[in-house]
Amino acid sequence: MTVAAAIAARDPDLLPSRRDEDWRWTGLRELIRVVPPASAAVRDVAGADALADLGWPTLVFANGRALEEVEVAIPATGKGRFVRRFVSAGAGTAHHLEATVTVGEGARLVLIDSFEGQAGDYLASAALSFDLAAGAEVERIVLLDDAEDAVSVARSTVALGAGARFHQTVLAAGAKRQRFETHVRHPGEGVNVRLDGAYVLTGKRHSDQTTVVTHVGRDGVTTQLTKGVAADQARGVFQGRIVVERGADGTDARMAHHALLLSDRAEIDAKPELEIYADDVACAHGNTVGALDEAAIFYARARGIPEVHAKAMLTTAFLGEVVERILNDEVREAAHAWLLGKLEGLA
Amino acid sequence: MLDISNLHVSIGDKPIIDGLSLSVPAGEVHAVMGPNGAGKSTLSYTLAGRAGYEVTDGSATLDGEDLLALSPDERAARGVFLSFQYPLEIPGVPALTFIRTALNAQHKARGEPEVSAPEFLKRVREAAGKLRMDMDMLKRGLNVGFSGGEKKRMEILQMLMLEPRFLILDETDSGLDIDALRIVSEGVNALRSPDRGMLVITHYQRLLDYIRPDRVHVLAAGRIVASGGPELALELEREGYDKYAQGGREAA
Numbered sequence: 259m260t261v262a263a264a265i266a267a268r269d270p271d272l273l274p275s276r277r278d279e280d281w282r283w284t285g286l287r288e289l290i291r292v293v294p295p296a297s298a299a300v301r302d303v304a305g306a307d308a309l310a311d312l313g314w315p316t317l318v319f320a321n322g323r324a325l326e327e328v329e330v331a332i333p334a335t336g337k338g339r340f341v342r343r344f345v346s347a348g349a350g351t352a353h354h355l356e357a358t359v360t361v362g363e364g365a366r367l368v369l370i371d372s373f374e375g376q377a378g379d380y381l382a383s384a385a386l387s388f389d390l391a392a393g394a395e396v397e398r399i400v401l402l403d404d405a406e407d408a409v410s411v412a413r414s415t416v417a418l419g420a421g422a423r424f425h426q427t428v429l430a431a432g433a434k435r436q437r438f439e440t441h442v443r444h445p446g447e448g449v450n451v452r453l454d455g456a457y458v459l460t461g462k463r464h465s466d467q468t469t470v471v472t473h474v475g476r477d478g479v480t481t482q483l484t485k486g487v488a489a490d491q492a493r494g495v496f497q498g499r500i501v502v503e504r505g506a507d508g509t510d511a512r513m514a515h516h517a518l519l520l521s522d523r524a525e526i527d528a529k530p531e532l533e534i535y536a537d538d539v540a541c542a543h544g545n546t547v548g549a550l551d552e553a554a555i556f557y558a559r560a561r562g563i564p565e566v567h568a569k570a571m572l573t574t575a576f577l578g579e580v581v582e583r584i585l586n587d588e589v590r591e592a593a594h595a596w597l598l599g600k601l602e603g604l605a
Numbered sequence: 606m607l608d609i610s611n612l613h614v615s616i617g618d619k620p621i622i623d624g625l626s627l628s629v630p631a632g633e634v635h636a637v638m639g640p641n642g643a644g645k646s647t648l649s650y651t652l653a654g655r656a657g658y659e660v661t662d663g664s665a666t667l668d669g670e671d672l673l674a675l676s677p678d679e680r681a682a683r684g685v686f687l688s689f690q691y692p693l694e695i696p697g698v699p700a701l702t703f704i705r706t707a708l709n710a711q712h713k714a715r716g717e718p719e720v721s722a723p724e725f726l727k728r729v730r731e732a733a734g735k736l737r738m739d740m741d742m743l744k745r746g747l748n749v750g751f752s753g754g755e756k757k758r759m760e761i762l763q764m765l766m767l768e769p770r771f772l773i774l775d776e777t778d779s780g781l782d783i784d785a786l787r788i789v790s791e792g793v794n795a796l797r798s799p800d801r802g803m804l805v806i807t808h809y810q811r812l813l814d815y816i817r818p819d820r821v822h823v824l825a826a827g828r829i830v831a832s833g834g835p836e837l838a839l840e841l842e843r844e845g846y847d848k849y850a851q852g853g854r855e856a857a
Binding site: 551552553554556557558559560561562563564565567568571572574575576578579 | 653654655656676677678680681682687689692693695696697698703704706707708710711714746763767
């Protein structure tokens with residue numbers, strides 16, 4: 259929790275540096291000379307955009323504090339759903355928050371975590387934990403909609419009971435520095451983990467999706483698909499680590515990251531890692547970085563589709579594969595609309 | 606309609622089309638036949654506006670308008686349609702979405718109203734029926750996992766939907782079995798009309814049994830070396846391209 263510690267002590271030396279291997283592409287110490295003062299409490303925030311505004315029960319956190327105490331009950335049977343909005347509304351200030359979601363045995367939850375920048379130049383940090391009991395199912399969609407001159411870091415830790423299911427899709431639009439970490443301790447035992455992500459980066463935005471999945475028990479399944487596009491001078495970072503500990507035999511873990519570079523000055527940094535200490539496992543990772551297919555662009559243009567639209571169509575299709583994997587129909591459609599909105603920024 | 610005059614095209618530094626002249630009046634179907642390497646595909650890509658095909662001399666106009674000055678999508682909006690020899694696969698874009706996007710983009714460019722979703726679906730069902738295509742195929746990613754013959758049908762389906770004024774068929778018969786060839790040809794023939802022109806580019810005479818040309822031109826070494834009626838195609842089928850290939854070299 260070095261960012262949290264740096265904010266609490268207002269000490270920039272506690273920030274992670276690019277000399278730390280895990281932060282080599284997202285170093286903060288080099289960027290922040292003075293840690294901003296603590297954000298003030300606010301009473302109200304502006305409304306949410308489309309995806310956070312599905313009309314679901316909503317918890318609002320502003321500048322690191324819950325706006326009001328709301329009890330969100332998750333039904334023991336059937337499906338619960340709610341939205342958490344993490345709003346940064348204090349320009350030039352810093353805040354850290356911690357929150358926990360506990361999901362009872364056999365309960366099912368669809369959760370939207372929406373990070374929103376409603377001011378500029380903030381430093382936001384969040385530590386979010388999940389505790390899923392046996393047989394619990396969570397589908398989590400994360401929207402990272404920070405201000406372009408903000409620094410925003412979030413770390414999620416996930417603990418899973420036997421037979422649990424944790425599916426996550428992170429949609430990121432970047433910031434001056436944006437980092438979203440997910441750490442999963444995977445007990446095996448019929449547990450199914452899916453960690454997906456997509457990013458659309460323009461201007462000088464930066465986005466880092468980092469995942470660590472540690473398999474500690476037998477027969478666990480993990481699948482990961484992250485896809486992104488970087489235009490202009492943007493930078494996308496993907497770090498995915500899968501650790502299979504001794505005894506975690508029968509693990510099936512697959513990780514893929516594919517990115518499109520839409521400009522010569524954009525950058526993609528990817529580090530997929532498999533650390534395997536067990537026998538009899540099926541693990542694989544794939545990573546590609548490329549440009550849009552010129553032949554496909556010409557084909558679309560030869561049918562009358564102008565170049566800008568042809569590129570947008572192919573880019574949407576490229577990222578669409580991630581969105582298609584979202585199970586909840588309502589959320590999938592809203593996520594698709596969110597991505598389209600970001601892709602308009604490319605034209 | 607289409608007038609090509611003294612066209613010279615290079616790819617990189619290599620000249621491929623070398624002084625080609627050809628006119629296709631409205632209402633006519635012209636075939637361009639030639640051996641491999643004669644410049645057939647270069648001609649079709651140049652007319653469609655593909656990058657990398659550099660026109661070093663000459664002109665190509667459609668109804669007097671300079672085609673070569675237009676972008677590929679502008680040419681399409683003017684009514685030029687190239688049926689690709691090797692249609693592309695576009696994962697994640699359903700054929701229905703692709704065709705509707707293209708149709709409405711062309712309408713927009715011409716200042717015409719958009720086609721409504723129900724009207725579009727009605728027309729696409731009709732066209733797919735003519736080509737014996739399953740609507741399920743149109744809901745999947747464009748051409749993804751399709752056989753060569755299915756891809757060619759998809760080209761013709763797009764052609765029927767977009768209703769172009771000038772059609773260029775680049776080796777449309779390649780990869781087709783005899784039943785598919787007949788179905789595809791029926792689709793093309795349905796578009797024959799007094800205000801449309803067609804250029805049918807092919808290596809073999811076979812396709813011309815189904816799409817009967819008004820004129821046949823022989824392309825060798827980047828230029829038209831002979832022109833005649835439909836009988837010329839039959840002669841080529843019997844005697845091959847040898848004498849023209851030689852003639853082309855001598856002329857060069």
